[in-house]
Amino acid sequence: MTESASHNAVLHLNDVTRTYPSGRSTLTALDRVTFGCRRGSWTAIMGPSGSGKSTLLNCAAGLDTPDTGRVFLEGSDIASLGDDKLTKMRRTDIGFVFQQFNLVSALTAIQNVTLPLRLARQGNADSLAKEALSYLGLDEHIHHKPRELSGGQQQRVAIARAIATAPSILFADEPTGALDSTSAASVLTLLRTLVEQRGQTILMVTHDPQAAAHADHVAFLRDGRLVTTLNGANASQIAATLAELETRR
Incomplete structure (x- = not known):
């Protein structure tokens, strides 16, 4: 379910428009x-290149x-x-997971997870980090540094860092894009x-139908507009919908 009218919606975008200068136009x-x-659900955002996926994520997270x-x-x-309040919200109520793991190479796994907790002045940073890991x-x-971990393990450290504060929503931008x-x-x-x-609650941008099939709902963008949503769809259904949108372009 992606209807923003739901009283149980953690995130609600209402009639959002975002434009950028492009030459003379x-x-x-x-x-x-x-x-x-909806709270406790996983929504994937898909669409052709340039459809507005990343912009939607950035606006939803207060980055744009x-x-x-x-x-x-x-x-x-x-x-x-x-x-100040927006920065605090990003540190406590929002979790981020990206395609690149963005771990600090000189720090161990637990140090990478505790770093944002300490920035948020969490007094129990060590225990929260250990619990998440x-x-x-x-x-x-x-106690391993990123270079001592596989790609999948590094992404799990990044996820642990994102969920350690028990955020209201987890934003994931192509979280499996760099993995086998x-x-x-x-x-x-x-x-x-x-x-x-x-x-x-998870909002994920992905180009991969296999990844999107793990979500409860898949919302499709085309040319900056939300055009359709699938609920409980499998990878084949998602791929077919995406191919149709590409063809319409």
Whole structure:
């Protein structure tokens, strides 16, 4: 379910438009998008290249500001928050996982996870980090540095860092894009477990129908507009819908 009218929506984009200068013209990256994420669900965003996927994610996370429309996270209008409150929200209420793991190479796994916790002034940073790493099966690797870990293990450290504060929503941008198929499947299974066991809300941008098939809902963008949504679809159905959108372009 992606209807923003749901009272159980953690994230709610209402009539959001975002444009950018493009030479002498204007590029419309998002065109009056209304969209929501239900609490405890996993939504994937798909669409052709240039459809507005990354812009939607950035606006939803408060990293970019819409020209028009409003973005609500847990009922708070992101645009109305000052810089300090927005920074605090990103540190405590929002988790980020990217294609590149963005780990600090000189730090161990547990140090990478505790770093943002300390920035957020969490007094129990060590225990929260250990709990998150243990949950993701990394007990034996907490003192290993990134170069001592596989790609899949590094991404799990990144996920542990993202969930250590128990965020309201986890934003994932191509989280399996840098992984081999086996590691990717493992990471997707872990994300599914987070939804089912911890009630984690996830919004993921991906180009991979196999990855999107792990989500509860798949929303498709084309030319900055939300054009259709599939619920409980398999990879073949998702791939067919994506191919149709590509053909229409």
